[in-house]
Structure formats: structure tokens, C-alpha cells
Amino acid sequence: MKMKSKLLVNTFAFIAASTLVVTACKKKEKNSQPAAPVPPSVSAELTDNYAVSLSALYPEGIDYDTKNNRFVISSFNKGAVYTLSSDGKTFNQLINDNNLIAATGVFTDEANDRIIVVSGDAGASEKSAAAAANVGKKGYLAFYNALTGVLMKSIDLKLLVPNGAVFPNDIAVDKDGNVYITDSFSPVLYKIDTNYNASVFINDPQFSVPAGSFGLNGIVYDSNGFLLVAHTQGNKLFKVNIASKQITEVSATSANLKTPDGLEWINGKLAVVENGLSDGKVHILKSTDNWASVVQSEEFVVGKNEFPTTAVTTPNGKLYVLHSWLGKLLSGDKTQATYDIKRLNVQ
Numbered sequence: 001m002k003m004k005s006k007l008l009v010n011t012f013a014f015i016a017a018s019t020l021v022v023t024a025c026k027k028k029e030k031n032s033q034p035a036a037p038v039p040p041s042v043s044a045e046l047t048d049n050y051a052v053s054l055s056a057l058y059p060e061g062i063d064y065d066t067k068n069n070r071f072v073i074s075s076f077n078k079g080a081v082y083t084l085s086s087d088g089k090t091f092n093q094l095i096n097d098n099n100l101i102a103a104t105g106v107f108t109d110e111a112n113d114r115i116i117v118v119s120g121d122a123g124a125s126e127k128s129a130a131a132a133a134n135v136g137k138k139g140y141l142a143f144y145n146a147l148t149g150v151l152m153k154s155i156d157l158k159l160l161v162p163n164g165a166v167f168p169n170d171i172a173v174d175k176d177g178n179v180y181i182t183d184s185f186s187p188v189l190y191k192i193d194t195n196y197n198a199s200v201f202i203n204d205p206q207f208s209v210p211a212g213s214f215g216l217n218g219i220v221y222d223s224n225g226f227l228l229v230a231h232t233q234g235n236k237l238f239k240v241n242i243a244s245k246q247i248t249e250v251s252a253t254s255a256n257l258k259t260p261d262g263l264e265w266i267n268g269k270l271a272v273v274e275n276g277l278s279d280g281k282v283h284i285l286k287s288t289d290n291w292a293s294v295v296q297s298e299e300f301v302v303g304k305n306e307f308p309t310t311a312v313t314t315p316n317g318k319l320y321v322l323h324s325w326l327g328k329l330l331s332g333d334k335t336q337a338t339y340d341i342k343r344l345n346v347q
Contacts, residue, residue, distance in 0.1 A: 045086050046087075047088060048342070048343045049341070049342045049343065050320075050340065050342075051338055051339070051340055051341075052084060052340075053337055055334075055335070056335075057075050057082075057337075058075060058324060058325060058326055058336065058339075059074060059324050059339055060074050060102070060309050060322075060326070061103070061105050061262075061309070062074075062310055062312045062341065063106050063107055063312055064108065064314050065108040065115075066108070066315050067113070067146070069086045070085050070086055071083065073322070075103055076102045076104065076124065076324070076326065076329070077124065077334070078103075078126055079101050079126065080093055080097075081093070081094050081095035081096075081115065081144075081149070094115070094144075095115070095117065095144050095149040096149075097142060097151060099119070100117065100142070101119050101120065101121040101125045101127045101140070102119055102120055102122055103118075104118055104119060104120065104167075104169050105118045105169055107171040107172075108146070111177075112177075113145065113146045113147070115145075115146050115149075116142070116171055118171060119140045120138050120139055120140070120168050120185075121137060121167075122167055135165070136164075136166055136167060137158065139157030139160075139167070139168045140157065141154065141155040141157055141168060142154040153196055155198045160188075160190065160199065167185040167186075168183055168184075168190070169182045169216065169217055169218075170219045170263075170310075171219065172220055172221040174242065175223060176194065178192065178193050180219060180227060182229055184214040184215050185215070186215075187207030187208040187215060188202060188204075188207070189201045189202040189216070204247055207231065207238075209233045210233075213232075213233040214233055215232065215233050215234070216232075218261055218263035220263045220264065220265055222291065225241065226239055226241050226242060226291070227240040227242065228240075228250070228263060228270065228291060230261065232260060232261060232275075235258050235259065236249055236250070237257065237260065237272070237294070251292065252293070252294045255272075255285055255294060257272060258278035259274055259275050259277045259278040261273045261275040261309050261310060262308075262309055262310025262322075264311040264312060264313055266284070266313050267313075267346070269285060269297065269346070270287075271283070271344075272285060273308050273309060273311055273321065275309055276304045276324075276326065280302045280306055280307060281301050282319075282344060283299055284298040284299070297347070300344050302323065305327060306323040306324075306325065306340070307323065307326045308322060308323060309324045318343050320341050321341070321344055322340075323340040323342065
């Protein structure tokens with residue numbers, strides 16, 4: 001997920017040297033065992049495939065706004081947030097905040113009419129600073145009005161990690177409204193409470209990665225009181241108990257996970273997006289022991305070039321995967337103009 005033609009050569013070297021220089025995020029469903037979804041009246045308009053046309057968009061995160069019947073999409077390259085109507089006919093920019101450098105995780109908080117977005121600087125966005133020394137120096141979290149895109153509140157996450165590189169990546173929200181955010185460069189999970197108080201929720205060496213690699217990535221909340229987080233460089237999933245802060249690695253020996261990126265709940269199962277740094281797949285996992293271990297029930301090949309980053313479940317219980325084409329951006333090619341959102345036929 002990082003490269004831009006005007007970057008200095010040493011910036012590209014920093015990125016290319018990363019074993020997992022990819023992204024994150026994407027939206028997460030609110031609970032792992034939610035009540036049966038009630039489709040809005042417009043849900044019948046949802047189609048199997050969507051195509052978005054905007055040169056050098058390179059989207060990274062996606063969520064579905066059930067209140068306004070639309071997809072919400074973040075752009076890694078442009079540092080902006082867009083909406084796509086459920087019928088696929090209307091694609092508009094909603095948020096363009098100068099502090100969004102590489103917009104990654106996006107979360108539609110319908111209960112509060114907000115859209116939550118995180119952003120960092122990995123040296124690849126159009127808004128990135130030219131010097132490689134600035135990589136990892138920005139950590140931005142913001143809350144926007146869902147209808148107008150107007151900024152409601154922003155938080156500088158870098159202040160919480162003054163001595164390390166940061167790259168906020170993905171977002172989950174618990175039943176009480178607390179917000180949790182992964183960081184791909186530092187071994188931390190952030191927490192923002194309902195009064196916008198920000199803190200480092202967990203700082204643990206299990207989440208560490210070599211400089212330049214991507215660690216923590218996708219995140220989802222489970223109503224039983226824990227978080228599941230993906231660790232891209234380690235090819236792992238972790239379970240984090242919110243009350244005790246206990247961290248356990250999820251046993252996934254049968255799933256053969258590689259470069260896990262976005263996570264998404266789908267009808268009580270977990271979709272794990274394997275990005276284009278590996279083969280570009282989506283793994284559907286299930287668990288019989290409260291997510292201490294998982295087995296794979298299905299696997300979908302999306303494509304290495306298509307470079308899936310994350311997925312979203314719509315109100316009618318269908319799973320859609322985002323094709324980001326970030327591999328082209330990594331190579332310095334900013335010519336990609338069409339991006340797909342395609343439904344997977346999950347059983």
C-alpha cells in the first residue's frame with residue numbers, strides 16, 4: 001500500500017523492504033453473533049458486483065452505512081472518504097480532511113450518525129511528506145458527521161506513542177461505544193472512550209514487528225467481550241479479552257493463513273482477507289470453542305493483482321470484498337482507474 005511516483009527513492013526502499021507493506025482495514029461488523037439483520041427497504045437494490053471509476057483511488061477500507069443505504073470507502077492514496085449508493089449509481093466524495101494522509105480504517109457508527117476514520121503516513125499517499133523520515137510520524141483519528149462529512153472531533157494518536165513509529169489501521173467499536181484501533185507499526189491497541197479520552201489500551205511485544213513491516217491490521221469486536229485482531233507479518237490471529245486484557249493466539253493450523261488483512265463477521269463466521277502480498281484470497285473461518293481455535297469452512301480466490309484488503313457484510317447478510325489494486329501503487333503505477341466490490345457466495 002505505499003508508493004507514489006514523486007516519492008524519494010529511499011522512501012520506496014523503506015516500503016519495499018517491508019515484508020508486509022500493506023494495509024489494513026476495513027470495517028468490522030458490530031458483533032460476532034448479532035441479531036438477524038433487518039434489511040432496509042433499499043437493500044433489494046444491492047447487486048452482486050460494483051465498479052468504481054476514479055483514477056488512482058486505490059481504496060483500502062470499506063463499511064456499509066445501514067442508515068443511509070450506502071457503502072463508505074476510504075482511499076489510501078488520496079486520503080479521502082467516498083460513498084457509493086446501494087444501487088451503484090452514485091459515487092461521491094464525502095470527506096476530504098487535510099489531516100487524512102493515507103485513510104485506512106473506516107467505521108460507520110449509525111447509532112451516533114458518525115463515520116470514524118483512521119489515517120497514518122506510510123509514504124505512499126498523495127498527501128505524504130516527501131522525506132522518508134516522516135514515515136510513521138502521523139497517527140490521526142477523526143469522527144465526522146455521517147451526512148455532511150463535517151469534522152466533529154479529531155485525536156492525535158501519535159502523542160500516545162511519542163518514541164515509536166505509528167500507523168493506525170483498523171477500527172472496532174464495542175457494545176458500550178468504546179473505540180479500539182490497531183497500529184501496524186507499533187505493538188499497541190488504542191482505546192477511545194465515549195468521552196473521547198484516548199489511551200494505549202494494550203502495548204505488548206507479541207504484536208511487535210521489524211521496522212518497515214506491518215503488524216496488527218484488521219480488528220473485530222465480539223459481544224462476548226473480546227476482540228479478534230489480525231497480525232499481517234506474523235500470519236496470525238489474536239484474541240484479546242477486553243476486561244482482563246489477556247492476549248491469546250488463535251489456533252488456526254488448518255486455515256493456512258498468510259498476510260491476513262481485513263476481518264469481517266459473516267453470519268457467525270469470520271472472513272479473513274489475505275491481501276495481494278500473498279495470493280489474494282478470502283478465508284471463511286468458524287469456531288466451536290469461542291474463538292480459541294478456528295477451522296476453515298470455505299476459501300475464495302480473489303486474485304493477487306486485484307489485491308483484496310478487506311470485506312464488508314451488508315444488511316441482507318451478504319459479504320462483499322474490496323479489490324484495491326494496491327500492488328500497482330506499490331510499484332509506482334498510479335494508472336489504475338477502476339476498482340471492484342464483489343459479492344462472495346458464502347454458505
